[in-house]
Amino acid sequence: MNPYRRKYLVGAASLAVASGFPTVAQDVAIDIENMLPGDFNWFPERAPQGAVAVIASIPEQRVHVYRNGIRIGVSTCSTGRPGHETPTGVFTVLQKDADHRSSTYNNAPMPNMNRLTWDGIALHAGNLPGYPASHGCVRLPLEFSRLLFEVTHVGTPIILSGARDDPWELVHPGFVLGGFAQHEMADAVEGLDGRQHPADWNDDAPYPITTVLATAEDRKIILMEDGEKIYEGGIDLIEDRPLGEHVLVLQGSRDSGLHWTGITHHPDPSHPLWPESQVLARLRVPSDFSELLRASLHPGLTLIVSDIAATPDRQSRRDFVIMTGDNLVSPRPAANPREGQSD
Numbered sequence: 277m278n279p280y281r282r283k284y285l286v287g288a289a290s291l292a293v294a295s296g297f298p299t300v301a302q303d304v305a306i307d308i309e310n311m312l313p314g315d316f317n318w319f320p321e322r323a324p325q326g327a328v329a330v331i332a333s334i335p336e337q338r339v340h341v342y343r344n345g346i347r348i349g350v351s352t353c354s355t356g357r358p359g360h361e362t363p364t365g366v367f368t369v370l371q372k373d374a375d376h377r378s379s380t381y382n383n384a385p386m387p388n389m390n391r392l393t394w395d396g397i398a399l400h401a402g403n404l405p406g407y408p409a410s411h412g413c414v415r416l417p418l419e420f421s422r423l424l425f426e427v428t429h430v431g432t433p434i435i436l437s438g439a440r441d442d443p444w445e446l447v448h449p450g451f452v453l454g455g456f457a458q459h460e461m462a463d464a465v466e467g468l469d470g471r472q473h474p475a476d477w478n479d480d481a482p483y484p485i486t487t488v489l490a491t492a493e494d495r496k497i498i499l500m501e502d503g504e505k506i507y508e509g510g511i512d513l514i515e516d517r518p519l520g521e522h523v524l525v526l527q528g529s530r531d532s533g534l535h536w537t538g539i540t541h542h543p544d545p546s547h548p549l550w551p552e553s554q555v556l557a558r559l560r561v562p563s564d565f566s567e568l569l570r571a572s573l574h575p576g577l578t579l580i581v582s583d584i585a586a587t588p589d590r591q592s593r594r595d596f597v598i599m600t601g602d603n604l605v606s607p608r609p610a611a612n613p614r615e616g617q618s619d
Contacts, residue, residue: 308338308350313406316351316420320427323348327525327576328427329443329539331435332399332414334362337407339399339416341424344527345443345537348427351420354404355436356412362436363412366523366541366580367392368487369432370503374425376400386413388421390428392436399424399434430502431485433523433578437541444552446524446536486572490559492519493585497561499568507568512560518583522555526577536579555581 326344333340334355341349356362369390376389376398386400401422402415409415414436416424484501490511491497499507513519524538540552559581 308336311338311350311352313352313354313404314417316349316417318349318420318423320348320423322346326527327537328429329433329435329523329525329537330399330424330428331437331539331541332362333437334364334408335438339414339420339424341427342443342537342539343427345445349420349423351416352404352406354402354406354410354415355408356410357408360411362408362410362414363393363397364436364438366521366582367397367434367436368503368578369428369430369434370394372425372428372430387418388416388425390425390432390434392434429485429576431487431576431578433487433525433580435523435539435541443537443539446538446553446556447530447533484572486569486574486577488569488577488579489586490519490561490579490581491586492581492583496586497559497565498586499565499572501572507565509562509565511562514558514560519555519558519581520552520583522552522581524555524579524581526573526575526579528575534573 320343323343323346326346328341328343330342331340332338332353332355337353337355339349339351339353340347341351369392371389371391373389373391374387376386378384378386386398386402389398389400391398397412399414399416399421401418402410402413404415404417487500487503489496489498489500492513495511495513497507497509497511498505521541522538523541524536527535527537529535536556538552538555
């Protein structure tokens, strides 16, 4: 990054600490709108530890990186050009490759690739002309892509969105816990304290990366481990109102409950939303799901809450997750002949 571009840092915000935890969404003021192509900021010291979530705002042509609910980086980007629009929705990183090359575009280098779909959508380093120019991928400055690559892991949630909202914080006495008795919740929290975030796992990690999808339209809850569906069941909602579109990342335990940071994204800005603090309180899940979940809890677990039904045309098989736009990604082919495609 050009060092003179650091003039956009107009002041430093101290990370206030409450009970040893930084406040969510405190940030250095950055003139994001006036960044030039290739500009980025990166301040990992704001939140040295915690689960990571990434928002790529297509209208802004910006990528925002949050750790433990604190923004640690923002960068210019280039998304899909007309006719090759980047699909919007919630994804998880499926594969990482620091030295990826395209099998479609003349063996073009695509360094520091975080794959989002098996059909070729990814975040990677590439040319940034100042406008959407890719074939659907999210191009990043080379150095920023390297820094991002270091903090993501398979399973990191990536939101490709038409808007960006700051994260919010929630400490909930349960999960979506119609099925957890109080003593079971205490056992789950105690067990969670001994578990590591996926970024700290080695190749012999004893437990998989967990993702949960709760959908209001069809009243379903799905539990995924390492991208594979292991459970699907029904849920009940308290009050028949939209839930909204939310991504919650489990940070750990606090005050005898589960500590989450959440991001709300709005496919429909006119959609009436329930208060974010009530999202989990409105969900009631089966007891057999709760038992499975208790064994799968770990820092970095991702919960996706959506009003959109979990139907096959709104998902992309092992790509996971909910697609909110019209450009839906097709399922992964059985032989996977296009796995190397990106741009």
